[in-house]
Amino acid sequence: MNKIINRRLIILLLFVLAVGVTFMWWVAYSTDKRMRDELLVQARIAAHAISIKQIISLSGSENDLNTSAYQRIKLQLASMRNAGYKCRFLYLMGRRPDGVVFFFVDSLPEDSKDYAPPGLIYEEVSDSYRRIFDTKYESVVGPVTDRWGTLVTALIPLRDPHTENLVAVLGMDIDAKDWNREIIGRSSIPFVVMLLFAVSIVLMDSRRRVVKALRESEKKHRLFFENAPIGIIHYGKKGIITVVNEELITILGASREKLIGLNMIDLPNKMMTSEIRKSLNGERGYYKGEYTSYTGGKTINVKAVWVPVIQDGDYIGGVGIVEDITKRKKAEETLARRLELERLISKISSEFVGLNSDDLNAGIDRALDSVGVLSGADRAYVFLFHHNDNLADNTHEWCADGVEPQIEDLKDIPVAEQLPWFTEQIRKREVFHVPDVADLPLEAKLERDHFEAQEIKSLIVVPMRMGNRMVGFLGVDAVRGRQIWTDDDQAFLRLVGEIFTNAIERKRAEKDQENLQTQLTNAIEMAHLGPWEYDVANDLFTFNDHFYKIFRTTAMQVGGYTMSSEEYNRRFVHPDDISCVGKETQKAMEATDPQFIQTLEHRMLYADGTVGYITVRYSIIKDAHGQMVKTYGVNQDITERKRAEDRLRESEEKLARSRKMESLGLLAGGVAHDLNNVLSGIVSYPELLLFDLPEDSKLRKPIETIQESGDKAVSIVQELLTIARGVASTKEPLNLNDIVREYLGSPEFIKLKQFHPAVIIKTDFDTELFNIGGSLVHIRKVIMNLVSNAAEAIEGSGNVIVSTRNCYVDRPIKGYEDVNTGEYTVLTVADDGPGILPDYLERIFEPFFTKKVMGRSGTGLGLAVVWNIIQDHEGYIDVTSNKNGTTFELYFPITRDEIPDKTLPIPIKEYKGHGETILVVDDVESQRAISCKMLDALGYKTKAVCSGEEAVLYLKENTVDLILLDMIMDPGINGRETYKRIIEIHPKQKAVIVSGFSETDEMKAAQKLGAGQYIKKPLTLEKIGLAVKGELNK
16 A cells, blocks of 8 residues: 555655646746847847947958947947846857858956957857848857857847947857856746655655655755755745745844744834734735844845745735845946946036037036936036146036135146145056045145045046146045045046046137137238239240239239240249140140149249249149140249258258167267276286386386286276267366377377478467367367368468367357357367368267378377267367368357365375275176276275175175275176175275276165265276275264
8 A cells, every 4th residue: 555655645645746846847937048148138238229320340450459439339349238137248250251241349357368359250159149140130149168268149230320230249248157046046936846746745744754855855955945945935824934945044134032922913014014914914025125234233125025825715823035236236227327427428428529619618607507416416527627737726616505616716836846645646647536534645645635625525536648748637526524436426527527628628729729710811801912813825834923923023014914825934933944834734734634743843043143942833724625725833942942842851960870879879889888897907917017027127118018018908997988978077277278288299289290290280370269178088089189180181281270269159050959048168280181071071070080090190089079078078069071071169158266276196005905804796797807906006905706796695704994896797696786785785885886887876775875986997007096095084
């Protein structure tokens, strides 16, 4: 009997299970269909919000990235994606004639790994996607797997309303996992009902087997019940709660113990309990709205269904299904607000498109009213900059009822001065969002005081820019309570700011256009354009007074307002251009285009015979037979323009030469640095060897010769450093007469005379010559180079004249557009040689440019050195040359300072040491050896290391009196960083900086840290001795 009962029970349960599974499948199928319909509705809404015109303007390539249409559509897609329920991607696709499907734009930011740039080919596109392009019918397809995952997609074809042609397809993707979870979640209620029904059947089974079956069933039920993604509650006939699951406990905000035994109508929310009462009366109850937790600690949004359970016609209790829909509701509210913001943006944009400039202020006031109300602010305003963006005015303001206006007190505000931190933020194009003014950082104290004086508690400000120019800023603030604005609000304010900016700039442009039109009208009247007419049949020109003004003559002077073409050419066309004008006229006669218009430029003759330039613009009139009968034209004198173009071309050539000099200077500086390191041994070792050799040693003469050669090499390096600039930093009062006299008695000059005995050097000095401020060694180098070049330029016998004079400059010097007006001392070196060819004259100051034999008479650096030295001394050079000779005039600014007395050589005992310890830091081994030998010879104890890192390690365990620190070491840290680390160990460590290069920012930085003076390689005993002694005595 039990077997029969069990068999029947099994059959019944299988039947119920089959019905339940079928029902669940049907529910799942219905849910899937409904979800697809809902997804299609969301996609339709998204498609409806996108402008077809903007899509048509896209090219489907990277060129779209900088277009406003692309940016606006991307912003819309991003907003709708964020608002869409579980929407993963939102995008527009297109199809090319060859069938390739590509992306116009998607909703993801450009830094996202899933971002699809415009023009990206959708290689995995499925046939279901392609059918949309063919059928042009909307559909939901999927799940489909591609590189972005497995997705369910709503596809909406977008058509041109005028042509019905397919423009693009909008796709909205839902992750397949989310899709399946949603189906399961929505299908759970019938599954629970089915399960409860099955349990009820089992309860009717034999009493003998009910306990075991009930336990097993209850175990399964409890497992599902407790893990259900929605809240489930059972209550009895009188509303007493009997069972709740974990999700319901979470939603109601009370413990299981608190809820079990509680009457349903005692739940806190009265509106929900009124629906519960319906179920207690045998009716279905439904509630959707807010619910405050039982403890009152949290308010959420819920959707609840209360189903009465009827047995044999009698009410025995009920089942409640409660779902937390807070996130969904927030998403819906966010989407609704975004749509509201977009509608307002569309409204404002539409109004401003057709807004008359005279109504701009009223339009901005109306828009501020809408912005203030929608943003929930107490005040909305616009500030515009003026006076070179230094001052700002509050030009427009809206205030909520009861809020005091501030516009009259906010005029001519020096924003950068009064609100520097705020100004820095908006000039970075950042949104200035302050939810609580009291939380502003310490560096924004001025801003906090300013805002609190206006009782502002929260504010948000967006910059208004036109290109790189700051036009002003748009802001809203709250004075009656603190407020936080969302990212959507910020984006909304940015768009409104852009609309205002474009409208304001359009008004300014219209005003500028009016002014320009007035100026243009005046310019046309003042330009005296010369119109004319030519009668082909009678070969007769007809002119007016404006025409004759161009040629600086009158109708009376030439005999009337008409003349033949021959006379016109003879009087007004340059003889060399007559044939060209005739050819152009012949082309016009042969032209078949009825709209033929031609512009001709040629030289002209003024009435006084001088030559100018003219443009002639003319059109032709032909008869029915195609014969030219009339020509109408206008002439314009472009002589000044041509001259201006010539001056511009000369300026551009000078600029190019200047940049070339700068580049070569940088190269020269780097080469000089390396050569100085190499020359240190050649210059320094002979000095050390001579220091120990007796006067009668046979080696003294060869070593002195080596030393002289090294000094000459150093001189060439100094020329390279002069090209690199920045070498004549130390200047003193000098007199050019004294320097020239000293040079004319020098060994260098005597040697020059020996090479050019037929050249006579003459002088003409101004006895009242003013002093100049300069570097003696470099001014002497200028004189030596110029005199040497002048002597070498003379073939055979000739004269070189060196003269000086005082001069007041108040006009441009040839080769310089601007000069500083004032008093100058002028050094002139003139020769009567054959002169410099014009093609060479433009290049003589370029480094390494020479027409001499390289290696024998020059390096090509001499005049480049002269140029850079004059530049360093803020002077000017004027060069003139012809077949009778060349003259260099050098202008130096004068100084009123007197020349100090010369100092005597310092005896070596004055800078010898007394056993102090010196740490030599240099990356070049030979440099370390030279420095140590010199310091040893001067009576110091030395230790050498090869890098900054090694120096730091050494000084962690040892102390020294002074560091001789190389500035440039490679690889590894440089001198500045080395010294910085050392003073962290020994804060008062003394140091002398050594380098083969000119003074740099890194050297200055090291000296600011506490390092001593800087000496330049190659080193000498006196140079290193004085520097070390001076630093030790500090």
